Amino acid sequence: MIRFEHVTKTYAGGSVKAVDDLNLEVDGGKVFGFLGPNGAGKTTTIKMMTGILNPDEGNILLEDVDLLKNPIEAKRKFGFVPDSFEMFERLTGMDYLNFLADMYQVGNRERKEHIEKYLAKYDLKDAIQQPIRSFSHGMKQKLQIIGSLIHQPSIWVLDEPMVGLDPASMRELKNEMREYCDQGKTVFFSTHVLDVAERLCDEVGIIRRGKLIAQGKPEELMKQDQASTLEDLFLNLTENEEA
């Protein structure tokens, strides 16, 4: 379960509110799609819930653990796939996975099992001993996905996870997300691919200028707004309010 309580984050000395009094609750066993136009505050929200940014106000609870009061415990609860790979280019893929497993204190047997399972799943076994900088964007993305699941977290956070993935890997990821939430775990991801969000998400939240403007099941929201697709709903909400 993820809960945001009156979370606010400002930039540029307080003049720009990237996230404005955000209240959001995502229950376990759901795939939650976090949608919004560019600069709406999606990445800032995700960065706050993963401890990368500090909220100016409010609380964030992950599985009832307060991220601000008990950050180490809270960080054990999630696995995170950032939107870009800015790290450890000189390590091999396997070094990176072992490093992450050490950070999350995953035992030998368990890490071996997870690494082998996911390497086979994402077709990365042959490249895993190569330096990361020789990886393509998609391969790096797959590596991050595997790394984020190495400790089997109860919350899986992904920032724009579909970018750069080939169709097969994209399908694999979608299946993984579905399987993950079927185990009672929470998947929280941001995306601009609205077709995927419509088909995959149990619930979506739409953010615009730092404020949550809609939250609920995609079909219910579409019904309310008399939109035929999630894309129509998204454009209605974001563009109409813009106008």
Place this chain on the structure above:
Amino acid sequence: MLPYLRILIKQRIAAWNPSTFLGGKRSKVKSILSFALIMVSMLILYAMLVGIEYLMFGAFSQLGEPETMLALTGVLCTLMTVITSFFYIISELFFSKDVTLVSSLPISSRSLLTAKLIRIWLGEAGIALLICLPVVVLYGINQTMNVWYYLKALLLVPFMPMVPIAVVTLLSFALIRVSALWKRREALTVVMSMLFLVAFMWADMKFSMSSASNDDMGAAVLQLITRQRRILDMFAGLYPPIRWFVVALTQTDLVAVGGWLGFAALNVAAVGAMVLMLGGSYQRLAIQQNETLTRMNSTAKKRVDRHGMRTQFRALYRREVREIFTVPIYAMNCLAAAVMYPVIFVAMMLSSGSGGMDMQPLSQLITLVPNGLMIAIATAVFAFTATTSMATGTAVSREGKRHEFFRTLPVKPQTQLLAKLMMGITINMICCFPMVVIIFIMLPSIIPELLIGFLCSLLFSTASTVVELMVDVAHPRFGWKNETEAIKQNGMASLGMFGSMGFIAACGGAFYGLSVLGVSHILSLVLLCAVALVLNILFFHRLMGKASQTYILQEVQN
């Protein structure tokens, strides 16, 4: 070529902007104040250099050869450019991140090299002017020279770094060509860079010594005393073109014009020859260096199924140390002390041993030095050697955007900082180790003093290391684009390093003060070690407390 050169220069200038230079999220006033502090520290260092030059100029004037100081400054400036720019030029030419991007642009390989060399030269020319101008002005005042003299100096000094740049360029091409033949080319590049530097310094030392011994030192000194030979000739013997430089500056006739033209032409020709010779193959070599080998070696194959579990601290510590050794730029900047100081030490020892390997007289002389003083000297030497490493002072900044990743990890900030601190202490010890071994071999009579000195030095170097880390925690510079920027263009880290050197110097001053007051050497050292120990405890407490909280709350500014 010009647009690329313009971008390179702009980038360099932007690096000196107070906000980008210092990085981090801070108010404008704080940024400017910190920048001013760095500038003041640099000015103090510069004032010390000017002071030394002033004293030496006075000495040469008394000998009746003030122009020799011009020659000496020129020779030293040339040699220092080779040594100090060695790693810098290699990293700029072959490890800069723009190689792949620029390779896709319609610009020839030769133009690329030319632009890069011009950019490097502009920086080095500025440094040469800073070093030489005080002496030029002193000479001008002393000899009541006219404006034309100063103008000539301004036009001539900037040429000085060109030959050293050409020499280093040639060496770096040779290095990259050889290392490209091997699988582990980055590690090899680091090792070979160090070896090249050692070889160069060694060759320079041997050349200086042989030019002195061939003439029979005694006879040469006699010639100097009886004024049959000028000191200037000795320096001109080390680097003949320096004579043209002195002639061009100090004389006014056609000979001066010839000297000016000769000096300028030689320098420009040196760089021009490099561009002509190496320019065509530059881009290919640079790309090759950036390529990653995709073959799996046998060790890696064995590692595939090995998943050894480590504690969080061990995993972080291992990563920190590995990073220093596997990123060439970091290795060259953090481990240079492990190579340079031993070479300088060996050179000094050999020079003092009458140019031979016979250490007997020196060993005997050293036995006359009191044990306490010898331990103190060893402590100071090792502590100073350790402070020159930038490993800890940039440990947080080097995370760059990865700091965001570290913030997501379920690891206490204390554990993360402790791993960085231990990495720093390890690198400090690695930097000192070759010196310890060399002194062991060369002066076996002082092994106990040396060992005690080494242990004492850890107290001082660790204290300064903790402070450097805390400075980096408080003022990290995450916004770097390449590793060279991460480690070399970090104002606060430089300030931390100078601060550490100042701390060691202050401890030396305190030791001297206590000795003057009649406190025995041993007791003085014990007292200072006790102070260092207390400082270590206090600093460590601070690091694990407030600094660790600051560390984990630092945000990466996009």
